[in-house]
Amino acid sequence: xxxxxFKVKTNAGALNGGQSIxxxxxxxxxxxxxxxxxxxxxxxxxILFVLVLGLIYIGNTHYAxxxxxxxxxxxxxxxxxxxxxxxxxxxxxxxSKQSEVAKKVKELGLxxxxxxxxxxxxxxxxx
Numbered sequence: 188x189x190x191x192x193f194k195v196k197t198n199a200g201a202l203n204g205g206q207s208i209x210x211x212x213x214x215x216x217x218x219x220x221x222x223x224x225x226x227x228x229x230x231x232x233x234i235l236f237v238l239v240l241g242l243i244y245i246g247n248t249h250y251a252x253x254x255x256x257x258x259x260x261x262x263x264x265x266x267x268x269x270x271x272x273x274x275x276x277x278x279x280x281x282x283s284k285q286s287e288v289a290k291k292v293k294e295l296g297l298x299x300x301x302x303x304x305x306x307x308x309x310x311x312x313x314x
Contacts, residue, residue, distance in 0.1 A: 285299075
């Protein structure tokens with residue numbers, strides 16, 4: 188039976204002189220030098236300001252998308268109401284024609300006047 192053995196690390200994936208990609212990237216940015224004396228507290232207000240701006244930006248984006256969805260929904264509703272209005276207006280125009288009114292009032296026993304209307308003239312000082 189085989190026993191447990193330690194795995195020996197090889198530098199097969201290493202770059203110049205045994206450095207990996209990430210260690211070269213870390214040395215290039217010098218991340219270790221920023222935290223040698225502890226966490227840089229004087230950057231906290233700036234970091235918080237950027238975070239708050241980011242949150243405001245995200246919230247504003249969500250609000251704008253919600254408003255666009257509401258506008259689209261209301262536009263569809265307005266188009267439906269406009270179609271209903273046009274239909275009702277056409278029906279009312281048809282029903283208010285003189286011939287249609289005459290047909291409807293005929294059931295009540297009313298009929299059209301054959302005498303044309305006359306103009307009432309009021310003289311100055313008469314009234």
